Amino acid sequence: MVLTHFIGGRPVAAGPGFPVHDPVTGLVVRHVHEADPEVADRAVRAAREAARDWAAMPVGERAGWMRRLAEGIEERFDDLVAAEIADTGNPLDQTRTLDVPRGIANFRAFAEMAAQRPEEAFHLSGTLSYTVRRPLGVVAVIVPWNLPFLLMTWKLAPALVCGNTVVVKPSEHTPGSAAVFAEICAGAGLPPGVVNIVFGHGSAGQLLVEHPDVDAVTFTGSTRTAAAIMRTAAQRVKPISFELGGKNAGLVFEDCDLDRAVEGTVRSAFTNGGQVCLCTERMYVQRPIFEEFCARLAARAQEVEPQPMISAAHRDKVLSYYALARSEGAKVLAGGGVPVFGDHRDGGYYVEPTVVAGLSEWSRFNREEIFGPVCHVAPFDSEAEALDLANSSEYGLAATVWTTSLDRAHRVAQRLEAGQVWVNTWDVRDLRAPFGGVKLSGIGREGGTRSLDFYSEPTTITIKL
Ligand SMILES: NC(=O)c1ccc[n+]([C@@H]2O[C@H](COP(=O)([O-])OP(=O)(O)OC[C@H]3O[C@@H](n4cnc5c(N)ncnc54)[C@H](O)[C@@H]3O)[C@@H](O)[C@H]2O)c1
Numbered sequence: 001m002v003l004t005h006f007i008g009g010r011p012v013a014a015g016p017g018f019p020v021h022d023p024v025t026g027l028v029v030r031h032v033h034e035a036d037p038e039v040a041d042r043a044v045r046a047a048r049e050a051a052r053d054w055a056a057m058p059v060g061e062r063a064g065w066m067r068r069l070a071e072g073i074e075e076r077f078d079d080l081v082a083a084e085i086a087d088t089g090n091p092l093d094q095t096r097t098l099d100v101p102r103g104i105a106n107f108r109a110f111a112e113m114a115a116q117r118p119e120e121a122f123h124l125s126g127t128l129s130y131t132v133r134r135p136l137g138v139v140a141v142i143v144p145w146n147l148p149f150l151l152m153t154w155k156l157a158p159a160l161v162c163g164n165t166v167v168v169k170p171s172e173h174t175p176g177s178a179a180v181f182a183e184i185c186a187g188a189g190l191p192p193g194v195v196n197i198v199f200g201h202g203s204a205g206q207l208l209v210e211h212p213d214v215d216a217v218t219f220t221g222s223t224r225t226a227a228a229i230m231r232t233a234a235q236r237v238k239p240i241s242f243e244l245g246g247k248n249a250g251l252v253f254e255d256c257d258l259d260r261a262v263e264g265t266v267r268s269a270f271t272n273g274g275q276v277c278l279c280t281e282r283m284y285v286q287r288p289i290f291e292e293f294c295a296r297l298a299a300r301a302q303e304v305e306p307q308p309m310i311s312a313a314h315r316d317k318v319l320s321y322y323a324l325a326r327s328e329g330a331k332v333l334a335g336g337g338v339p340v341f342g343d344h345r346d347g348g349y350y351v352e353p354t355v356v357a358g359l360s361e362w363s364r365f366n367r368e369e370i371f372g373p374v375c376h377v378a379p380f381d382s383e384a385e386a387l388d389l390a391n392s393s394e395y396g397l398a399a400t401v402w403t404t405s406l407d408r409a410h411r412v413a414q415r416l417e418a419g420q421v422w423v424n425t426w427d428v429r430d431l432r433a434p435f436g437g438v439k440l441s442g443i444g445r446e447g448g449t450r451s452l453d454f455y456s457e458p459t460t461i462t463i464k465l
């Protein structure tokens with residue numbers, strides 16, 4: 001069975017098929033149709049045809065549709081979990097407690113935020129100005145493979161509730177949960193054409209970005225791809241929202257709760273095999289506790305259950321950084337290679353959770369996003385030095401600070417060049433808060449009213465009273 005596109009509320013089997021591999025075993029888990037220009041155009045046309053009626057629907061009614069989609073996700077929970085695991089090899093626990101539940105949370109959160117959002121009004125010299133908001137129109141939603149369902153629904157919920165229709169292009173590595181979601185949309189009776197899903201590689205995404213009838217692009221993925229999308233979108237000055245790569249820093253001060261700092265770093269460095277844009281790849285530890293922190297993190301890294309990389313190519317990329325570290329004289333405190341299981345997983349794309357030290361700040365290892373279960377640990381002496389080290393990156397997505405000093409927590413967090421700073425915790429997400437990165441980590445913010453601002457355009461109407 002080849003996964004079909006979902007256009008105008010119906011399955012569409014068109015375009016050549018391509019294989020998707022199970023990262024756990026390396027075996028082919030499914031085949032998917034690749035969208036060609038005709039398929040992409042058909043999907044955009046279906047979205048356009050549905051756009052007027054969907055935009056005209058009162059926001060309260062659209063919020064009701066978001067709640068129905070959340071119910072549909074709940075009803076198909078196990079199918080979504082199975083599809084996500086088949087494509088990503090993610091652990092069952094993570095998929096059941098994070099990946100799929102966040103899909104439900106995304107739809108419910110944006111249903112409430114949109115339905116309750118006030119409009120603005122201003123009195124001035126005998127006039128009243130008020131705002132109304134209109135959707136952008138047809139939005140291309142292009143998403144990556146690392147948290148496929150979470151990230152797709154993070155974009156879909158606000159885009160839809162604001163009255164846009166969408167054409168989604170999931171990653172070529174992880175089509176399964178999007179295909180189940182298509183069935184959920186059809187099962188809920190969502191008006192045909194409101195959600196369209198086309199599969200394929202980057203070229204399929206490019207077809208959407210360049211399509212003249214796509215009004216805006218929302219993208220989560222690598223900074224490199226974003227640059228290509230930006231060049232294409234620039235031809236028609238399309239609004240873009242970018243959630244991109246990171247090279248996130250963690251600052252561990254000597255006054256921290258060391259148990260919490262070590263456990264928090266185990267999570268922030270190794271969750272999802274380090275394949276989360278928010279993961280920490282650069283750790284800076286105040287010198288008095290540097291040796292103890294390294295020893296404890298290295299010991300814990302050896303207890304972490306290895307998780308597969310999404311593909312053989314990505315596994316090889318991560319291993320190339322392990323080799324680079326060794327070639328540059330790094331001290332490998334834990335991991336650094338490929339785990340041997342002696343079972344079916346030996347055909348998969350696994351790497352060892354790894355901790356290294358002793359590399360220059362300017363090593364490629366410490367400058368480039370690796371996107372694997374690995375971090376480098378370096379000492380620092382002063383707070384100012386720690387901030388300079390953390391802020392030296394071209395990226396600025398997230399950071400963590402470990403300290404028991406309230407003054408230091410606020411002072412340091414406010415000086416970090418990042419879109420999100422966690423203090424004594426990691427990856428706690430309030431969906432109402434702005435989310436996104438600075439520098440090479442993104443353009444714009446999503447989350448809360450920021451998402452509603454991106455997915456709709458205000459008109460100011462001024463009336464003589
Ligand atoms: N900031 C965030 O919230 C966030 C979240 C998850 C992942 N990421 C980043 O995503 C990257 C990993 O994901 P990835 O490897 O799938 O990224 P990627 O950029 O290779 O691909 C992302 C998506 O874009 C599509 N694509 C590729 N080339 C395209 C083009 N020229 N035009 C249109 N679409 C194109 C891909 O098919 C895929 O669907 C990492 O850099 C990670 O940091 C960021």
Ligand SMILES: N/C(=C\C=C\C=O)C(=O)O
Pocket residue numbers: 146147151154243275276277278429435
């Ligand atoms: N966008 C979000 C997470 C991004 C994860 C990056 O891999 C989210 O939690 O809403």
